[in-house]
Amino acid sequence: MSDLIDHELSHEDLQKVMSTIDIPACPIVVTNAMQEAQKDEPDLGNLAKLIGNDAGLSAAALKLANSPLYGSSNRISGVRQAVDRLGTKNIVCVVVSVALRASMNGVPAAWLEKFWQRTTLLAIIASLIAKRQYGISPDAAYTYALFHDAAIPMMMRRFPNYVEVIEAARRDGKMLAAAEEEYFPCSHPIVGSLLVRNWGLPPILGQAIRFHHEPDAYELPDRTLPGGALAFIAVTQVAEYLMTELLNDTDIEVGHELFEKAQDYLGISESDLDDLRQRVAAAIEGETH
Numbered sequence: 001m002s003d004l005i006d007h008e009l010s011h012e013d014l015q016k017v018m019s020t021i022d023i024p025a026c027p028i029v030v031t032n033a034m035q036e037a038q039k040d041e042p043d044l045g046n047l048a049k050l051i052g053n054d055a056g057l058s059a060a061a062l063k064l065a066n067s068p069l070y071g072s073s074n075r076i077s078g079v080r081q082a083v084d085r086l087g088t089k090n091i092v093c094v095v096v097s098v099a100l101r102a103s104m105n106g107v108p109a110a111w112l113e114k115f116w117q118r119t120t121l122l123a124i125i126a127s128l129i130a131k132r133q134y135g136i137s138p139d140a141a142y143t144y145a146l147f148h149d150a151a152i153p154m155m156m157r158r159f160p161n162y163v164e165v166i167e168a169a170r171r172d173g174k175m176l177a178a179a180e181e182e183y184f185p186c187s188h189p190i191v192g193s194l195l196v197r198n199w200g201l202p203p204i205l206g207q208a209i210r211f212h213h214e215p216d217a218y219e220l221p222d223r224t225l226p227g228g229a230l231a232f233i234a235v236t237q238v239a240e241y242l243m244t245e246l247l248n249d250t251d252i253e254v255g256h257e258l259f260e261k262a263q264d265y266l267g268i269s270e271s272d273l274d275d276l277r278q279r280v281a282a283a284i285e286g287e288t289h
Helices: 011-020 028-037 044-052 055-065 079-103 109-131 138-147 151-158 162-172 176-183 188-198 203-211 227-246 255-266 270-288
Strands: none
Touching (some): 028 044, 044 055, 079 138, 109 138, 109 151, 109 227, 138 188, 138 203, 138 227, 151 188, 176 188, 188 203
């Protein structure tokens, strides 16, 4: 697996990964939503129509629009109202997240439901933390957090012993990425970065996903890992570390060393951290009750 740890993947490496893992194609609804959102003057009516044609998209848009992220006590029930409140970038987040979840087939439903609940909660928390940082887009942080571990269900579908490897990592206090490198021909950060590329999402998200478990991520030169990508990694690592801590879960994703590097990179003081813990706890409470 050492050839896949290099900072740049060769054509042979890419072919190896692509032949190992079935990466889903980008759904047409994602393509259409992104094309509309990227126009100089997006048509919110068209976006609302696209959302309204799908029950899952409609429910997700309304849930997000009525969530604490948007700080309004006025609950809404119409898709067009949700689109107006969320705006184009956040609507694309909704479309992408629903399509991403729909693409995660072939794994046990109960496991996938738990995985997706955790992923969605993490995306909300990462977005909340990004809002408190200068120059980090909350909606982009939300999308990044949704995708950064999206390849885990694909790994699980492909490798019958994947769940056992995860459980062993939890039991032995080992990081998941290190366990993957030991047992499998590819890792979820690499597969996830290819998924993002296939779906036509911004390259910076793929770069962040590719390096989010690398121990030297915070020391890499900007030409290898741009600061914007590192910001997504840092925000999500802080979010995941705090969420895991507050849920009294076993941390196999971040680890204390990367958490401290992320905290330092974002300039989060200990008093800031106490405030974030309260906000993360409130977000967990809001999403789980």
